[in-house]
Amino acid sequence: xxIYKVGGAVRDRLLGKPVTDIDWVVVGATxxxxxxxxxxxxxxDFPVFLHPKSGEEYALARTERKSGRGYGGFTFHASPExxxxxxxxxxxxTINAMAEDDQQNLTDPYxxxxxxxxxxxxxxSPAFAEDPLRVLRVARxxxxxxxxxxxxxxxxxxxxxxxxxxxxxxxxxPERSWKEISRALMEDQPQVFVxxxxxxxxxxxxxxxxxxxxxxxxxPAHHPEIDTGTHTLSVLQQxxxxxxxxxxxxxxxxxxxxxxxTPEEEWPRHIAHEFKxxxxxxxxxxxxxxxxxxxxxxLLVGEYHTHGHRALELKPSTLLELLQSFDIYRxxxxxxxxxxxxxxxxxxxxxxxxxxYPQADYLRGAATAARSxxxxxxxxxxxxxxxxxxxxxxxxxxxxxxxxxxxST
Ligand code: ATP
Ligand code: MG
Numbered sequence: 001x002x003i004y005k006v007g008g009a010v011r012d013r014l015l016g017k018p019v020t021d022i023d024w025v026v027v028g029a030t031x032x033x034x035x036x037x038x039x040x041x042x043x044x045d046f047p048v049f050l051h052p053k054s055g056e057e058y059a060l061a062r063t064e065r066k067s068g069r070g071y072g073g074f075t076f077h078a079s080p081e082x083x084x085x086x087x088x089x090x091x092x093x094t095i096n097a098m099a100e101d102d103q104q105n106l107t108d109p110y111x112x113x114x115x116x117x118x119x120x121x122x123x124x125s126p127a128f129a130e131d132p133l134r135v136l137r138v139a140r141x142x143x144x145x146x147x148x149x150x151x152x153x154x155x156x157x158x159x160x161x162x163x164x165x166x167x168x169x170x171x172x173x174p175e176r177s178w179k180e181i182s183r184a185l186m187e188d189q190p191q192v193f194v195x196x197x198x199x200x201x202x203x204x205x206x207x208x209x210x211x212x213x214x215x216x217x218x219x220p221a222h223h224p225e226i227d228t229g230t231h232t233l234s235v236l237q238q239x240x241x242x243x244x245x246x247x248x249x250x251x252x253x254x255x256x257x258x259x260x261x262t263p264e265e266e267w268p269r270h271i272a273h274e275f276k277x278x279x280x281x282x283x284x285x286x287x288x289x290x291x292x293x294x295x296x297x298x299l300l301v302g303e304y305h306t307h308g309h310r311a312l313e314l315k316p317s318t319l320l321e322l323l324q325s326f327d328i329y330r331x332x333x334x335x336x337x338x339x340x341x342x343x344x345x346x347x348x349x350x351x352x353x354x355x356x357y358p359q360a361d362y363l364r365g366a367a368t369a370a371r372s373x374x375x376x377x378x379x380x381x382x383x384x385x386x387x388x389x390x391x392x393x394x395x396x397x398x399x400x401x402x403x404x405x406x407x408s409t
Contacts, residue, residue: 001026001027001028001029001033001080002027002084003026003027003058003101003102004025004027004084004101005022005023005100005101006023006025006087006091006098006099007096008096009023010098010099010106011096011098011112011116013100014098015145021056022056023057024057024058025058025059025061025087025099026058026059026060026061027061027080027087028080029060030079031047031060031078034060039052040052042057047076047078048060060078060082061082061083061084061087062077062078062082062090063076063086063087064076064077064090064130065077066130084107085107088109088110089124089127090124090127091124092123092128092131092134092137092138093112093115093122093124093137093138093156094110094111094112094114094120094122094124095112095116095122096112097109097110097112098112119148119149119150119151121141121142121145121150121156122153123138123153123159126159128159129162129166129168132168132169132171132172133172134160135160135163135164135202136172136177136180136181136184136197136202138152138156138196139184139192139193139194139196139200139202140180140183140184140187142196143184143188143189143190143192143193144187144188146188146189146192147188152196157199157200160202161200161201163200164201164202164204164205165201169202170205174288175289177206177288178289181193182250185236185246185250186249187240188240189237189240190237190240190249191233191234191237191240194210194232194236195233198229207287209254209257209260209280210229210253210254210257210284213228213231214228214229216228216229216259216260218259218268220268222349223349223350224349224350224352226268228259230350231349232252232253234348234349234350235252235253235255235345235347236249236252236253236348237348238252238344239252239340239341242340242344244337244340247293247294247297248297248337248340248344250290250294250297251294251297251298251300251301251302251337251338251341252348253298254277254281254284254301254302255302255341256270256273256277257277257280257281257284257302258272258274258275258302259273259277261273261276274302274303274305275303278302278303281298281299281302285298297334297338300334301338304322304325305341305342305345308338308339308341308345308363309342311359312358312359312362316403316404317397319366319404320370320393320396320397320400323335323367323370326338328367328371329371332367335363335367336364339359339363339364343359343360346359362407365403365407366400366403369396369399369403370399372399373392373396375388378391378392
């Protein structure tokens with residue numbers, strides 16, 4: 001049997017990027033031989049094994065044929081006769097279809113090295129169209145390598161467009177899609193992921209609510225960039241620049257969905273877009289079975305981001321309602337993430353990227369003031385049950401009034 005490094009490990013070494021996980025392909029071996037060497041099988045009928053010591057993935061060289069819709073619709077053929085070239089041709093991009101032996105001899109039948117130099121994300125063969133997940137993967141790689149100057153080859157974008165129009169994207173499971181989406185959002189240029197999906201028509205299929213924001217104007221006084229889609233991409237870019245976590249990035253992507261519902265005659269104003277957007281945010285959340293923390297933050301940011309921007313003008317009672325909605329007493333981290341998303345929203349505007357955002361510290365101070373109300377003295381005064389709740393609220397309101405007064409002098 002012959003063993004080669006493949007995929008990302010080869011690509012990233014040639015790019016001079018750190019290699020984190022290594023995928024291996026094994027040519028000329030049978031399942032029985034792998035088991036005899038102590039490799040552990042990954043799945044029942046999948047020719048992939050884990051190394052007994054390193055835990056890295058070793059896959060028998062295989063060919064694939066599409067036999068139906070979706071991910072399940074593949075038949076694999078793994079046998080000792082399958083060659084390295086045959087295995088490499090089923091891969092998505094030429095830069096991912098190179099292999100290397102233990103002497104660093106490169107096998108590169110589909111010219112991955114040439115495309116690395118040309119900075120092109122190019123599909124290996126027409127079989128690319130057999131797995132719709134590749135549309136998301138290419139967009140993700142575009143986001144990751146945009147800083148190095150990579151773009152999607154025009155003929156690959158064309159294939160991605162055909163795939164998007166074919167209805168195949170709908171066959172993706174929420175889990176597979178979310179895995180790609182979440183990884184893409186954590187790249188340095190997540191906005192490129194959205195741009196590429198939009199350029200090939202996949203955004204309209206996967207997230208029509210985000211796609212609809214392009215071409216929708218906003219008031220130039222607050223939004224010099226005018227276009228709501230452009231704004232959304234800038235907010236996402238700011239979130240990446242500021243190293244925000246996935247929850248914040250997801251909330252940034254969805255915060256203005258309501259603006260896509262505004263009747264044209266109301267443009268460029270978007271009355272109550274915060275509230276109108278909630279059902280759209282919920283729909284996107286559910287479509288991809290998004291993790292609970294991301295779902296929650298996106299809904300809260302959608303509903304309250306303009307409160308964040310107007311923090312200094314809010315009445316103490318409104319401020320208190322905001323803090324209560326976030327349950328800041330038990331969920332301090334979530335409120336911090338809300339503040340971060342608001343700040344990214346404020347900075348994701350043309351020419352305003354460096355603006356200061358005093359609202360952030362003001363909101364933090366308000367949260368501290370509300371939290372500083374002690375319950376013990378109220379208990380000692382004999383408050384119980386709902387009356388205790390009311391008394392705590394009254395004290396918190398008092399604290400917020402004092403806070404606001406102190407802040408404005
Ligand atoms: P990363 O740095 O994100 O791990 P990677 O290229 O190693 O990038 P993996 O998902 O680990 O990506 O997959 C390893 C290799 O398997 C890829 O480089 C590619 O050759 C192949 N591959 C993975 N998923 C697909 C797919 N859906 N279609 C075609 N080839 C794929
Ligand atoms: Mg990998």
